[in-house]
Amino acid sequence: MTTSVSVPPGPETSAPAEHSARWRSRLDGAATPTRLRLLLALLVLLSLGWGVLAALTADQHASAAADVVAVSEPLSLDAEQIFTKLSDADATAASAFLAGGLEPAQARQRYQADITEAAIRIQAASALVGSSAARTQLPGHLARQASGTSTAVGDDLATLSGQLPVYTGEVGTARADNRLGLPLGAAYLREASTLLRETLLPAARDINTRESALLTSASAQATGLPLLVVTVVVGLGIGYVFFRSGRWLARQTHRVVNYGLLAAALVGLVSLVWLAGAFAVGRGDLLHAQQQGSGPAQAFARAEVAALQAHADESLTLIDNSGDDAYQQDYVAQQKRLGPGPGTLLAQVQAPAGKPGSDAVAEARAWYQAHAALRAKDNAGSHADAVQSALTGDAATRFASLSATLSDGVDAHQAVFASSARNGRDAFTGLAVGMIVASLVMVVGCAWGLSRRLAEYR
Amino acid sequence: MNARPWRQGRRALLVLLASGALVLGGVAAAAAPGTPARPSAARAPGVVRAAAADSCDPKASSLRPSGPPQVTPGSFMAKIRARGYLIAGVDQSTYHFGFLNPLSGQIEGFDIDMIRAVANAIFGDPGKVHFKAISDEQRIPDVMHGTVDIVAHTMTITCDRLQKIDFSSVYFDAAQRVLVLNDSTATSLDSLHGQKVCATSGSDSGDRILQHKAVLVKVPYWTDCLVLLQQGDVAAISTDDSILDGLAAQDPWTKLVGPRLTDEPYGLAISKQHPEFVRFVNAVLQQLRTDGQWAASYRQWIGAPAPKPPAAQYGG
Numbered sequence: 001m002t003t004s005v006s007v008p009p010g011p012e013t014s015a016p017a018e019h020s021a022r023w024r025s026r027l028d029g030a031a032t033p034t035r036l037r038l039l040l041a042l043l044v045l046l047s048l049g050w051g052v053l054a055a056l057t058a059d060q061h062a063s064a065a066a067d068v069v070a071v072s073e074p075l076s077l078d079a080e081q082i083f084t085k086l087s088d089a090d091a092t093a094a095s096a097f098l099a100g101g102l103e104p105a106q107a108r109q110r111y112q113a114d115i116t117e118a119a120i121r122i123q124a125a126s127a128l129v130g131s132s133a134a135r136t137q138l139p140g141h142l143a144r145q146a147s148g149t150s151t152a153v154g155d156d157l158a159t160l161s162g163q164l165p166v167y168t169g170e171v172g173t174a175r176a177d178n179r180l181g182l183p184l185g186a187a188y189l190r191e192a193s194t195l196l197r198e199t200l201l202p203a204a205r206d207i208n209t210r211e212s213a214l215l216t217s218a219s220a221q222a223t224g225l226p227l228l229v230v231t232v233v234v235g236l237g238i239g240y241v242f243f244r245s246g247r248w249l250a251r252q253t254h255r256v257v258n259y260g261l262l263a264a265a266l267v268g269l270v271s272l273v274w275l276a277g278a279f280a281v282g283r284g285d286l287l288h289a290q291q292q293g294s295g296p297a298q299a300f301a302r303a304e305v306a307a308l309q310a311h312a313d314e315s316l317t318l319i320d321n322s323g324d325d326a327y328q329q330d331y332v333a334q335q336k337r338l339g340p341g342p343g344t345l346l347a348q349v350q351a352p353a354g355k356p357g358s359d360a361v362a363e364a365r366a367w368y369q370a371h372a373a374l375r376a377k378d379n380a381g382s383h384a385d386a387v388q389s390a391l392t393g394d395a396a397t398r399f400a401s402l403s404a405t406l407s408d409g410v411d412a413h414q415a416v417f418a419s420s421a422r423n424g425r426d427a428f429t430g431l432a433v434g435m436i437v438a439s440l441v442m443v444v445g446c447a448w449g450l451s452r453r454l455a456e457y458r
Numbered sequence: 459m460n461a462r463p464w465r466q467g468r469r470a471l472l473v474l475l476a477s478g479a480l481v482l483g484g485v486a487a488a489a490a491p492g493t494p495a496r497p498s499a500a501r502a503p504g505v506v507r508a509a510a511a512d513s514c515d516p517k518a519s520s521l522r523p524s525g526p527p528q529v530t531p532g533s534f535m536a537k538i539r540a541r542g543y544l545i546a547g548v549d550q551s552t553y554h555f556g557f558l559n560p561l562s563g564q565i566e567g568f569d570i571d572m573i574r575a576v577a578n579a580i581f582g583d584p585g586k587v588h589f590k591a592i593s594d595e596q597r598i599p600d601v602m603h604g605t606v607d608i609v610a611h612t613m614t615i616t617c618d619r620l621q622k623i624d625f626s627s628v629y630f631d632a633a634q635r636v637l638v639l640n641d642s643t644a645t646s647l648d649s650l651h652g653q654k655v656c657a658t659s660g661s662d663s664g665d666r667i668l669q670h671k672a673v674l675v676k677v678p679y680w681t682d683c684l685v686l687l688q689q690g691d692v693a694a695i696s697t698d699d700s701i702l703d704g705l706a707a708q709d710p711w712t713k714l715v716g717p718r719l720t721d722e723p724y725g726l727a728i729s730k731q732h733p734e735f736v737r738f739v740n741a742v743l744q745q746l747r748t749d750g751q752w753a754a755s756y757r758q759w760i761g762a763p764a765p766k767p768p769a770a771q772y773g774g
Contacts, residue, residue, distance in 0.1 A: 181559055183708070184681045
């Protein structure tokens with residue numbers, strides 16, 4: 001029985017059956033004080049071993065959970081926001097150009113707000129990656145993944161912070177030329193849009209992908225079962241040793257209860273329950289954060305970005321209006337990605353999200369219809385009507401409601417993630433220290449309980 | 459850090475394509491001296507080209523009008539009138555010829571005036587036009603497929619193009635020249651040997667650039683060429699002086715240099731299926747030449763004083 005339990009410290013458990021029988025006979029043959037001293041040594045070792053193991057387990061889960069909350073989540077959120085804001089800037093700049101004459105003040109403010117927000121996020125992410133102190137204490141393989149990610153993400157952030165001013169410069173030139181009534185403005189806008197789509201957005205997407213992967217790994221580490229199961233089994237084994245020791249002591253000393261030993265066993269039990277309970281709560285919160293929070297938030301964000309790019313395509317097709325239908329082809333491609341339909345982005349949004357998801361599907365369909373009507377007008381030569389639809393008409397309002405639904409979906413699920421993940425992290429608060437304290441209390445309990453018996457032999 | 463690797467990649471590809479075309483162009487030029495070499499024409503250039511060159515005069519290739527413009531029953535013009543509007547393929551980025559005025563949201567320019575005159579002759583209303591902005595590359599396919607009724611797009615009448623589509627009589631005489639920055643030492647296309655020179659993909663200006671051993675950079679629009687010139691990515695732009703004037707007007711730090719390299723007679727492009735429409739449009743152009751409208755448009759868009767309009771010559 002005892003041999004089946006794999007407890008490294010303590011001769012009783014590590015020895016094979018006959019070996020342990022010899023031990024026992026030797027114990028039986030030895031003088032009682034010697035046997036008591038040996039027992040004390042064993043129990044102290046087991047208590048300390050438990051403390052070390054439990055604290056290590058607690059720390060592994062706590063540091064992974066802390067990484068989820070302190071680094072991975074903020075970084076993937078930053079990346080997502082950079083991506084969304086830049087896409088929105090692209091779409092806004094394009095539709096501002098469509099307006100003809102002076103760009104609407106509203107569009108200009110929205111563009112400025114997008115750029116400001118993107119710049120702030122880039123800076124925040126850079127600071128986070130630059131320090132990433134929280135990551136140095138991650139467990140081995142996770143730390144390696146984290147450092148690889150940091151290098152790649154650092155490069156992406158350098159691209160973003162280097163090219164964002166180039167992009168805004170080109171949009172600025174486009175705006176200035178446009179104000180002079182020069183067709184050159186549209187050429188600069190195309191140039192800026194190409195830079196955004198081919199350089200800036202891929203960098204932001206790369207950060208998002210890498211950080212999401214790390215977030216998943218850190219979450220898996222924080223919620224992983226194997227280490228905890230081993231620790232709990234070991235804890236139960238130690239508990240069994242304490243139980244047998246108590247029995248043996250009762251027989252030897254003819255006292256029913258040794259209070260020191262009982263106290264140590266109870267503290268051990270409490271620490272075990274605390275560890276398992278904290279893990280259960282933290283794991284539940286982190287899984288909830290993932291399933292109801294970051295997962296759907298990512299799905300909404302991806303759908304939002306696809307919609308924004310399609311919207312920019314809609315405007316750029318009207319601005320470009322050249323017969324070269326590259327932008328319209330891109331619109332069709334984005335529409336295909338967005339869905340609805342099996343395997344599309346909207347299908348992923350729909351799956352977990354319920355109402356907002358189905359709202360988004362209905363709104364997307366309405367927008368596609370409005371877009372088809374807009375294209376039909378434009379192709380029939382009614383460019384002005386098509387522009388009207390894209391700016392303030394049907395297509396504009398349909399897109400606005402789709403975009404708002406998706407954006408709200410991102411925010412709502414992000415909030416779920418943030419609060420659940422924080423709860424999950426907080427479940428591990430003080431756990432490692434608690435385990436060490438508990439093991440020291442156990443040592444004191446054993447020492448106190450057995451030293452009183454030993455004293456009787458003086 | 460490396461600014462814009464994507465764009466350099468694209469450039470590299472274009473340069474590669476251009477140097478490939480250079481070889482082809484050189485071969486074509488050797489095979490058919492005196493005719494404009496078309497790098498795209500892989501089919502035995504010497505034979506076909508020589509035959510075309512014998513029978514083809516771009517300036518006198520159009521159909522003679524029969525009196526003033528008249529919408530005869532059953533004609534293509536009657537069909538357009540029944541539809542309610544003329545569909546015209548135009549440029550939207552060539553300042554002064556066909557450009558989208560960002561301030562008014564309207565497409566305007568010298569080419570556009572020609573189209574409005576045609577619409578006026580059909581409907582008695584110059585406003586009954588649906589403009590479809592198309593790229594240089596799109597012009598011939600759109601005319602051939604009937605997506606547009608007529609194209610007014612700084613389009614040079616060439617013998618190659620005449621095999622696929624018809625043109626009106628010449629309504630503007632342009633010539634290929636070179637646009638460089640004010641501080642450039644280049645004086646002609648020859649002095650740009652080995653340097654990057656920009657032209658649009660569908661224009662015939664690229665061939666001349668390659669003949670002068672410059673490196674051709676292709677973009678969709680002429681304004682894209684100006685962006686590249688302003689950003690220092692190309693040394694010059696070379697195409698018709700009419701287009702270059704429009705670019706120079708958008709950037710006072712540029713200048714036109716060099717001699718007139720080619721003759722570029724502009725015509726309005728029409729499908730070969732509608733010869734009656736070609737005659738009709740020629741009648742309209744003839745009116746514009748004589749009643750002073752052509753000169754008025756010229757003064758408005760290109761500058762005063764207006765020269766004498768190009769005289770109409772017909773081939774049939």
